[in-house]
Amino acid sequence: MLAGVRQTARERARAEITAEIKAEARRQLAAAGAPQLSLRAVARELGMVSSALYRYFPSRDDLLTALIIDAYDAIGAAAEKAVAAAAGAGARRRWRACCQAVRQWAIGNPHEYALIYGSPVPGYQAPQATVAPAARVAMVIGALLADGWAEPGQPPARALARPALPGLLAEQVRLVSAAIAPGVPGPAIAGTLIAWTQLFGMLSFELFGQLKGIVEPADDFFAYAVEQLADLIGLPDPPDPPAPPA
Amino acid sequence: MLAGVRQTARERARAEITAEIKAEARRQLAAAGAPQLSLRAVARELGMVSSALYRYFPSRDDLLTALIIDAYDAIGAAAEKAVAAAAGAGARRRWRACCQAVRQWAIGNPHEYALIYGSPVPGYQAPQATVAPAARVAMVIGALLADGWAEPGQPPARALARPALPGLLAEQVRLVSAAIAPGVPGPAIAGTLIAWTQLFGMLSFELFGQLKGIVEPADDFFAYAVEQLADLIGLPDPPDPPAPPA
């Protein structure tokens, strides 16, 4: 009885130990990086024998997959939460909130960030199960974009006065629009794709050390770029102060 | 005699074998990625005994450093060559040429690209000697930016009508301007920093698989973004056709 609500001791232990394994693996990511993540080291640190891990993850790659999914889910949840907290505040402000949340998560979890947005782990093939979590941040951006274009306010003329989308891009943009931001015109979608790559491009540059000695700290650069990108994707300029609270 | 011009057999052999070691190491980067690069495997493939490599590189990290420097030099040289080939063609056209060359190199050498622009190799500290080669692409962009702003033509009003640079960014931008693009106003420099991170951000997304199933192939997206970025940094619009030869 209570089945489904109450877990057996075994099930509870299993869930807890699975979480502990992942937590320890995450800790080791920081020290060694994904390609060197070692089942034996994780087991050692947990006081288990290495073969015991195989009761929880059938192989090293499955553990990696779990970490990757968790990381995508965490950064996606951070973006969703930030945008929800700014609900009703106008698309531009929510865009800012989203970017800042993503950056904060990345800075706070640089090795998990590298796991999902860094160079692919050689020999590792991401399974289908990572696709949906990987799309969460993009979905958030798509949603606030659609909202922004539905808002009344000054028509973002600049975002429309652009050359036609070349070649295949027009069709690609149409599909993206249908999937995540219906009703938003092509050039704004294209701009959003640029903004999306830019957001992570900046974070990668910052976290991977390419900005070292050039724009360091990068907080103000980031905030400035976020505004430029808001222009690019045609989010209406807000009546509230232009600089984010940081 | 002929010293300095003519090498001894030993010197010649040394240079050749050093090159062969690096070439083989580069081949293995593709198969295994930087963190797994193995001296022993390189030696094995070259028909040498592993300890022989120590006559050429004092440690594994030194071999990695050599590969990193070579990669920065190669991508820098590609950018320089492309811009030089378009000399006298107007800054916007040279910007295109630069971006396309960087992309072509990255696509042709994805593992070397990942080596320098991907997640840092854990435990590896890049020495000072990598700094100058790492800056070559940025220097190219800086130079054509300075040229673009010296060109006659329509004043890129948009690039100037921007909010003031927030906080530390103003000073950071001043230093960058002094170093690589003297005479260019702050907002254009800031835009260029955005364009620079965007260029590599897009390439990383493309090469690391984040664009898979969204904008694929990314050629047209890339070309479109390059034009948007040219606007952002205030390069004058050219009289020649807007789409690059691809």
Next chain:
DNA sequence: TGTACATCAGTGAACGCGCGTTCACTGATGTAC
């Protein structure tokens, strides 16, 4: 409520493998006289 059996977590040893680096050595190449 109590017993018999099935399920499952964790053990410990083993397989077969690879790694970076050191060291004393041999033999070829280069240099000084």
Next chain:
DNA sequence: TGTACATCAGTGAACGCGCGTTCACTGATGTAC
């Protein structure tokens, strides 16, 4: 031009280490009657 010595590239064995995965096992937990 020829000899004596110094330099250097490459060898092969060894050190000490770590890895992922398999397998037969013990003992605790869960389930059906």
